[in-house]
Structures are given as C-alpha cells and as structure tokens.
Amino acid sequence: MPKDPAHDLADDTPTLAGFDGPAHVAIIMDGNGRWAQARGRPRLFGHHAGARRVREVVECCPRLGIKYLTIFAFSTENWKRTQVEVAGLMSLFRRYISRELRALNAENVRVRFIGDRVRLDAKLVQLMDEVEEITRCNDRVHLTVALNYGSRDEVARATKRLAQDVADGHLKPADVDEETLPRYLDTRVLPDPDLVIRTSGEARISNFLLWQSAYAEYEFIDTLWPDFSAAELERLCRSFGTRDRRFGAVAK
Ligand code: IPE
C-alpha cells in the first residue's frame, strides 16, 4: 500500500491548550464478555463490539497529545478460555487487522505488535509482519498491540537472550544494570507508559507491562471496554495532568 502523501505534511492537529497529558497511554481493554452477557449475547459479540472501539480511541490520540498507545488484546493466560472463544478471537484479530490497515495507514499510524508470536497462527503472524512493514515510516501515533503478551513471559524470553549474549561473550555479568534488561524486552523501542487504564472495574494488572509500568499512573474505571469513548479518555488524560509525579523525590 503506497504511503499517503498527506504524511509528508507537518502534523498540525491542534492539541488541547495548557494540557500536560500522558505521552504514552496503555490500556487493558477488559469487560467485553460482561458487556455481551448483559445483552444476552455470546462473549464474541462483545469482542467484536470492543474491537470497534479501538479506531475512535486511536483517532483522538493526536488531539490529546498521546504519541504512544499500547493496547492489551490477548494475554498469554487467555489460552485458558474455551476453544470457541479463542478461535473466535484469533479470527477477529485477522479480520480486524486486514480491515483497519488502510485507515490506520491513512492516519499515519505506526503499528507494532508485542508478545510471543510462536504460538500464533502462521497466517496471522504474516499479517502482523506485513502491517509492521507497511506502517514502518508512519509517526503520528505509535500503536502497539499486545497479542499473546504476558509480562512474565516477555521477561523470561528477554532473560534467555540476555543469558545467551553473556554466554557468547557479548555482555559481562558485571555490566548488567537496570538499563540492560529493557533492551531485550519486546517494548525496547517504546518509552515507558505514563498512564495505564483498565476498564471493567477490576483493579489488577493481569500480567501487563510489569517492568515498564513501575512508575506509571493507574486508572481503574468501571466502564466496560465496548462503552469506552474518546470523551472518557480525555477526562482521564486531564486528571493525569493534575497529578504530581514525584518518582521518589520530594514534591516541588
Ligand atoms: C477483554 O474482555 C478481552 C480479552 C481478554 C480478550 P473479557 O473477555 O476479559 O471480558 P470479561 O472480563 O469476561 O467481561
């Protein structure tokens, strides 16, 4: 797909005035199943409704000053669900990615995936590779989709590569510090999230970006993901702007 010529123009989207919002927002998109159940529909109905919310959220990022958006789509633990739900989700991902690619590229969105691709269907992985390649030069919003992602799995895979580098003599154990491991994580090219949002009323992280979110601000909101909106994201970003992030120091 050719690059949209509009990309060469400066990004002149007006951002909200006097607004000190998060540059990187990460979202645990939870509550699709309960949203569907409340309507007497199968869980997959909720997943389809949830997938449709993503575009509006991506599109409002430039106005809110969000440069990086990371969304949790499928965890390493989600394989425990029924075969019907897992297969339905995998086919939804394939359809969603093919359908949204054109719009995302036209919006100058760079798409990346994090997580372990080994267990994913080869056709899905091929599509993920293609999307990353096609959107490689885009830079208005960096959208990262966590698919078969779990933080503990990511850290284990990273540690394996790090240990191999030590074994091969590329790295000395004495040189390993807190800057080293992030270079081996799936997120190595991304800044840490400033704000992590979880929908659906659950106040847990469920194995999402554990290392990266050490100093993130958190918002746990009751809204089920298919009801989430740009207006709600704006409210959370404004609230973020009022927080005093001390990073262990004393308030100014
Ligand atoms: C989040 O919604 C989507 C995925 C985990 C794939 P859920 O499917 O977890 O919805 P609830 O939590 O059961 O309502």
Ligand code: IPE
């Ligand atoms: C977290 O939601 C994973 C995603 C949103 C993809 P879950 O619904 O899987 O988390 P738990 O099981 O409630 O912890």
Ligand code: MG
């Ligand atoms: Mg859930």
